[in-house]
Amino acid sequence: MKIKIILLLLLSYSFALDQNFEDFEQEYKSYQINDPLASYNKAMTHFNIALYTYGFRPILKGYNEVTPQFLRTGVRNFFDNLFSPLRFVGNVLQLKFENAGEEFKRFTTNTIMGFGGLMDPASQMGLKKHPADLGTILGHWGVGGGFHLVLPVLGPSNLRDTLTLPAIWYADPISYINPQWESIAISAYGFSNELSFKLDEIDEIYYNSPNLYPFLRDAYEQRRQELSK
Template sequence: MLLSSINLARSLAATSLILLSGAAFAAQPVSYDDPFEGWNRKVFKFNDTLDTYALKPVAKTYDYIAPQPVQTVVTNFFSNLGEIRNIASNGLQLKGGDTLASTGRLIINSTIGIFGLLDVATPMGIDKRYSDFGLTFAHWGVPSGPYLMLPLFGPKTTRSGFGLVPDSLSNPVTYHHPDSERYALSATDLINTRAKLLDAEDLIVGDRYTFIRDTYLQRREFMITGEQPEDDF
């Protein structure tokens, strides 16, 4: 893990106190501060190089040989597993409607949808209610912290970086055995996700680091506040 066990323990302990207190904290917005830009750019370059020479070629090959229906099935499967995180995160934010919707999606797609291979819930009018523990922390007043570019994990705020830990703990793949199958599942999810982003690269203009940073932060701000930022950074 990229986060130390000490920091993890402190973060989870602090979050537990907040949740147990029942205090009504205002959701904390995203910080656009980037005090570690020099270091972040180095990590970005490392990630970008790894992507260019390893992940992207594999994703392009996968995109070429895997028919679209196969990619859709893979996407549906891992999206269905993500409903467990959505249920937990929405529940901790006391979002009853979103929690029920995520629960309904998990049950329907895991049964009628054949273990999540088919998305039956969406045509039934039960839309996905994405959430993660970074958003949960924001809901309960945990400050955003500065922007970070993490090795392998990519752009995060400090808050969403800590959220990776409970996100991982709520992912059934984390507990799958044997290890070889768990690695294969994780790799499939990663490659499938990367393949879906191939066309998005054409949208990047100007400095790649700045574009990706600001796009990520604006998206997180929208997910927290429901409002688009006034400025285009």
């Protein structure tokens, strides 16, 4: 059970990383959030920042130094392409057929012309990625986010999105790799590799944002609302 929980967090983090950290600053507005667990959420935010500062950040700095850019980019493209069918289904279930069509084009283009997704010719052709998951599907059909909740490692979330994590686990093809420790290792590597591209963005937000917790909270909730429209 503990192994499944670890894997679940790693898999779900890939969806969180789909939502570019730049969107936090571009779309941020301060507005009322249901936050009855504010004390816990602030403490968990400080924990996540410390984990990033003393754990992930130095390791990934070293990883970036020793790993060629083309290799990191290839891994990033592969995992992004792997999740494209899930984004396609998510957009279809929100009746966003134009977005779903673009995701389908991205997947077929990158799978065929991008050598199984290792390259990303779709982006060069102007085909955009459209994040979608079970949380945004439920939000689109009127299910509210409930109270805000900060998860360990994963970061900002809310009750609705947190309750969708088991479905994300079952929908992800990596979760079916056996033995299960290999699933965890692959997911952890994909998560770490993606995070290695965002260190400067995360540094800017974590270390230079005044009132960091309400900023992250409000930005997350607004971003999820935008994706659910």
